[in-house]
Amino acid sequence: MIQEIIVTTQNQDGTTHIAPMGIREENGLVIIAPFKPSSTLENIQRNKSAVVNRIDDVRIFAGCLTGRKDWSLVPTEQISGHRLEAALSHLELELESFEDDELRPRFYLKPVVEITHSAFKGFNRAQSAVLEAAILVSRLKMLSEEKVEQELEYLTIAIEKTAGENEKIAWQWLMDKIETFQQENSKSETA
Ligand SMILES: Cc1cc2nc3c(=O)[nH]c(=O)nc-3n(C[C@H](O)[C@H](O)[C@H](O)COP(=O)(O)O)c2cc1C
Known part of the structure; x- marks a missing residue:
């Protein structure tokens, strides 16, 4: 494991x-x-x-x-x-x-x-979704835009249904990073 x-x-x-x-x-x-x-x-x-x-x-x-x-x-x-x-x-x-x-x-x-130091409070789907999105971010150069969008569409469900404040903040940081990457990628493709 x-x-x-x-x-x-x-x-x-x-x-x-x-x-x-x-x-x-x-x-x-x-x-x-x-x-x-x-x-x-x-x-x-x-x-x-x-x-x-x-x-x-x-x-x-x-x-x-x-x-x-x-x-x-x-x-x-x-x-x-x-x-x-x-x-x-x-x-x-x-x-x-x-x-x-x-x-x-x-x-x-x-x-x-x-x-x-502190007790484990149980599983949370939004936390898992942030982890998955973090892995996507670490592999942006290797993945197609379609694949990233498809994965995010699914992960968003867990965020919308189960996120607390920390998960929402973490998710937003990752979405901003993906957006910046995609914008820069499309600029370099048209240049
Ligand atoms: C959930 C998660 C797990 C990761 N696991 C690894 C890993 O086992 N090995 C690795 O080299 N990078 C892994 N990464 C990526 C690294 O955290 C990232 O590339 C980092 O910058 C490592 O390089 P550094 O030691 O120079 O900071 C993981 C990223 C995430 C989000």
């Missing part, structure tokens, strides 16, 4: 890098697989550690894909790093092994400590 979470890692200048990633667990280890090139990749290679943040504030997923990366952080407990203040729970990880690959290397990381 793949779980969509936010990875926080430390940049060389001491700031914290925030990136949505899909992680898997295998034999007690967490697998993070960043595509090359990636700041997350460089940071884990350098620091040999990472933090998994489990969140339900989907603005953070949408924000990371639309240039909004200024989310409140808190120092971690046992490794040197930071977690998101909004994390429902977080998992501090140390690098166990690395499998290199031209396209998508894999880090195998060992849990050091896992801390719960």
Whole structure:
């Protein structure tokens, strides 16, 4: 199973890098697989550690894909790093092994400590729709406009029926990004 979470890692200048990633667990280890090139990749290679943040504030997923990366952080407990203040729970990880690959290397990381901050409140369809739309945004260059429109039409139903304030904000950020991308694309096609 793949779980969509936010990875926080430390940049060389001491700031914290925030990136949505899909992680898997295998034999007690967490697998993070960043595509090359990636700041997350460089940071884990350098620091040999990472933090998994489990969140339900989907603005953070949408924000990371639309240039909004200024989310409140808190120092971690046992490794040197930071977690998101909004994390429902977080998992501090140390690098166990690395499998290199031209396209998508894999880090195998060992849990050091896992801390719960707030209860999981249940599934929400609009949150899932924002996640799906965030993935569409991360693949805009690879997808046709028709495919994007078709997917959005379906996802909009969950937004209209079940979104709270955070989901509506996150959705709007993503829709603005898609609109700007499509406008720029049509300009470059006619140029
Ligand atoms: C839900 C979600 C899951 C993602 N999972 C991955 C992943 O597993 N690996 C990856 O390289 N990028 C993934 N991405 C895209 C990255 O978050 C994005 O490209 C990011 O900028 C990674 O590069 P960075 O480490 O340089 O920031 C995902 C995006 C979303 C919205």
